[in-house]
Amino acid sequence: MECQHPLWPYKKWEFKKLVAHDTSYTVPRSVTSTRIAFFIAGLSLATWAPLIPFAKIRLMADNGTMGMVMLAFGIGSLLMMPLSAVLASRYGCRIVFNIATLVMLMLLPALAIFDTPFTLALALFVFGSGIGGMDVVANIHAVHVEKLAGRPIMSGFHALFSIGGIVGSGLVSTLIIYGLTPLVTVSIVMMLVLGLLVITYGGLLNYSESNDSPFFVIPKGIVIILGALCFVAYIMEGSMLDWSGILLINHSDITANFAGVGYTTFALAMTLGRLLGDRLIKSFGRFNVFLVSSLIATSGISVVVGGINLFAMICGFFLIGAGLSNIVPILFSAAGRQTTMPTTLAVAAISSIGYSGILLGPAFIGAIAHQTSLINAFIVIGLLSFSLPLCSYLIRR
Template sequence: MPIPPDPRAARLAIRLVFLANGAVLAGWAPLVPLAKARLGLDEGQLGLVLLALGAGAILAMPLAGMLIARHGSRAVSIAAGLAFAALLPLLALAPDSPALGAPLLALALFAFGAANGLMDVAMNAQAVAVEAKGTRPIMSSIHGIFSIGGLLGAVSVSLLLRAGLSPVAAALALGMAAMALLAAQARALLPRAEDRPGDGHGFALPRGPVLAFGLLCFIMLLAEGSMIDWSAVYLVQQRGMEVALAGLGFGAFSVAMAAARLSGDALNARLGPVRLLRGGALLAALGLAVVVVLPQAWGALLGFVLVGLGIGNAVPLLFSAAGRLPGVAPGTAIAAVATLGYAGLLAGPALIGFAARLTSLPVALAGVALLVLAVAAWAGIARNEAGR
């Protein structure tokens, strides 16, 4: 007779899977300025290369549902996670020649993004199954732990670079640690039989009110993507920070986002979704303004903290409001909003690169601030469209 799954062990295991995912994704942030300098890329060329990461993830996400249906979210989470971690060192291996190195880096980023896309869908499907086994919600705290993983990954690679390790060695160390952590969770995650029917198996195009939620989600995740791929470049290029320390920018953003998410449920109960979403968007826009205006590196770090605090709860609030839309199945609405949202996270950094090439990186980030202000202006949709 098979041993029934332990919900407590599964809750811990899925938290550690999210931690590993955040660490590996953030481990790329300190490597971005090194790749830019080694390959001699300008902002536009770097943005084009970074587009490969988003393309890989977006193309892989529709496949995740089919793989989950066949193999279960546990198997896909672990297999994709191991591939995701194993691919991180390849991002530091591209040859110095831009003609050869840039295409090879783009290819590696495409595979890296595809593995992350598969892992992202699968681990969220697993989290839904784990949450259904308990008596209290866990999604907010799990996404907070992802942000903690981002802090650990960015700081770890930065410190390893500071200690004199090569980019390949630093990425390999983080990748191996993540692989070990993921492999250790395989038995504790819920098996395929526990997956909730329909979770992550479908795809829906956003339309009507769902489209409005999706566009707001696109903007907030574009702002998050700008921190992942451009914070370190900004600190080095615009504020003169040492390359080995530049990952601290994304680290500061990540710890602030984690704090916002871990306190989000209590703030929502006290303030309500509209005020929390509007206040967060205003705080994020202020943070981006601080990054652009203050000339010191510490000012940029302060701005990154404000951005993290501001956007931390935006996506959970938008998902929740979309799931309450009258006449629309919650799963269908949330899936459609997530499609547009992740497009902002994954493709947004490339758009920022193109804008920076036409103007400058500070001007491009100022443009993101204006978009975030639009979210503050339309925050009432979290109440009005949901009938609250």
């Protein structure tokens, strides 16, 4: 049974310590600040995407070179995730989140002006480190706040990340369309993020778990399984981002100009599902929502692979987005309820394992597609997705 007491699973002395660290602490204020933090993270990440074509032109690089340059972003994020958890455990989420955000902001102008592969890769490495730190610390903070609130709110936090991504990419694209240079555009984004950071600062908790947390911890027990499930969910999400357009073009009578309709449908369904997720979890419980969501996502893969017509494939993308929307938030909540590892380290481990799915997923799908076909690659993804409903009992535990 899931305990809904506001202090669970904190011990009384831990809660007193938390309040002592934050004299202005109130749960509603912390919830609002956490939502803004997720919005900042989503907006900041999405700012880079519209700048990629301009970077490619400045570098006069081919696709292979750009791929290697952009890999630096993922490496920086992946390396910073476990380290940021240790820092948050020692010094508190408020300090680490703000520092990570400021690091990210300092590198934004470099993404708009650096014109060699080495310098841009170096900038992306540091930028990715900031994004990775923001992502992990925001989730750690969300786990703590959800515990204190005593009700499901994790899906709503992740919905704000998705909304931030839509706003970020839309804002940057719009400003560039209206003639602003990439440098001026990112300067506007920087001012916006700084303003939001000032608003959210006072509501972020500064609770620390330990002053002697190790800088490297090997995941163990249930945390490994939760991380593996997160890995599968992120591979499915990454497959939508990188391959949905190509799959549509190959199996429907549409041109490349409309190839993005599949991912757009997926993203909208995921955002809608996360906005409704907390209410669904409160009404039906985490286990039931996780089980049904994983079955919906798996069925969506089957519909897409079937590829009867364009409408059916669009419906499949919607089902995948709706199904995946609450799986990762529930897994992060589960990381906060397990007792095998400290919460901060468990969240970091799950984030790192899951994020590696985004990095490795596109290459994994591409390799299978090269050897056989893209449809077969998605069939393999569908088979992997069955691990989600099969392991759903862990959420009940």
